[in-house]
Amino acid sequence: MVTFLAYQDPLGMALACTALCLSVLTAAVLGVFLRHQHTPIVKANNRTLSYILLISLTFCFLCSLLFIGRPNTATCTLQPIAFGLVFTVAVSTVLAKTVTVILVFKVTAPGRRMRQLLVSGAPNFIIPSCSLIHLTLCGVWLGTSPPFVDSDAHSEHGHIIIICNKGSVTAFYCGLGSLALGTFTVAFLARNLPDTFNEAKFLTFSMLLFCSVWLTFLPVPHSTKGKVMVTVEVFFILASSAGLLACIFAPRCYIILISPEENCLKDLKGRRSSLRNRHSDR
Numbered sequence: 001m002v003t004f005l006a007y008q009d010p011l012g013m014a015l016a017c018t019a020l021c022l023s024v025l026t027a028a029v030l031g032v033f034l035r036h037q038h039t040p041i042v043k044a045n046n047r048t049l050s051y052i053l054l055i056s057l058t059f060c061f062l063c064s065l066l067f068i069g070r071p072n073t074a075t076c077t078l079q080p081i082a083f084g085l086v087f088t089v090a091v092s093t094v095l096a097k098t099v100t101v102i103l104v105f106k107v108t109a110p111g112r113r114m115r116q117l118l119v120s121g122a123p124n125f126i127i128p129s130c131s132l133i134h135l136t137l138c139g140v141w142l143g144t145s146p147p148f149v150d151s152d153a154h155s156e157h158g159h160i161i162i163i164c165n166k167g168s169v170t171a172f173y174c175g176l177g178s179l180a181l182g183t184f185t186v187a188f189l190a191r192n193l194p195d196t197f198n199e200a201k202f203l204t205f206s207m208l209l210f211c212s213v214w215l216t217f218l219p220v221p222h223s224t225k226g227k228v229m230v231t232v233e234v235f236f237i238l239a240s241s242a243g244l245l246a247c248i249f250a251p252r253c254y255i256i257l258i259s260p261e262e263n264c265l266k267d268l269k270g271r272r273s274s275l276r277n278r279h280s281d282r
Contacts, residue, residue, distance in 0.1 A: 001158060002160050002162060003160070004069070004071060004161060004162040005068055005069075005231060006068070006070070011227075012068045015064070015235070016065060016068055019062065019064045019234075019238060022242055022245070023058050023061040026054055026057050026058045027054075029054055030058070032253060033047065033050055033054065036256050039256065041252055041255055041256060041262075042252075046097060046100050049093050049097045049100070049124070050097075050249075052089070052093050052127065053094065053097070053244075053248070054249070056087075056089040056093060057090055057241050057244060057245050059082075060083075060090060060241040061238065061241055063237070064234045064237045066078055066082060067079060067230050067233060068234065072149060073148065073149060075164070076147040076165075077146070077147055079147070079164060080147065080166055083237065084138065088130050088131055088134040089131055092129075092179065092183075093127055094203055094244070095130075095182065095186060096127055098183065099126065101203075102186070130179060147164055147165060150165035151163070152225060152226050161225075161226040161227060163226065177214065180210055180211050180214070181211060184207035184211055188207075202247050202248050203247075203248065206244045206246075206248050209243035209244075209247060210240050210243055210244060213236055213243065
């Protein structure tokens, strides 16, 4: 009997519904940010990068649907490319937001080089640069070891499991892992910057969760096969994306929707000055 992770399976249906619900939730968060785009908490840490991150997370959830259903050459090729590209955009956006936080805090005197970097929008070039590197790696990978539809007749007795054989993706995952670890390192170094609406701590925790999830995933391909492998892969995509969404945007949505009195410029300036004075006393 030929089998694969189908939408009709309870597990496939549950994963698909989870992916759709999380994508709708991310779109709702984007709507909240667009509706309150002129408030201090949305403007504080580059709202354009926040929009890019939310859109990329939406596609992260949706790209997990490529792993469900009968594999074919198109889906096998799109799985790592779409997944890798949207994750690269998401992680590089987190890196750009972290660098923006550092530059904003370090700009203390006019005319400094860091001020010029901030005004010129230098952090925004991180996203296209990382995406270009990822696309280059994808091109090399497709040229040397392209994915193809394969069958597994050994994992389950009496069943032939149709799967995607992605070939050698070592350089592909090394590039994405290096970007994630680099982003976590930068965010960790900036975690103690005193700022009322500083996202550095949330960015650090989100990248810690992201790296922990994928480090846990590393031994999975060696211990699981067939539909279980695909299920675990989809689960890790959803878990890592949901971690980024919750850690970065949940505190902001709480202030916007539940505690709007904290989302005012006067309160922001007062607490920011007190935090800076406390940091200088140290």
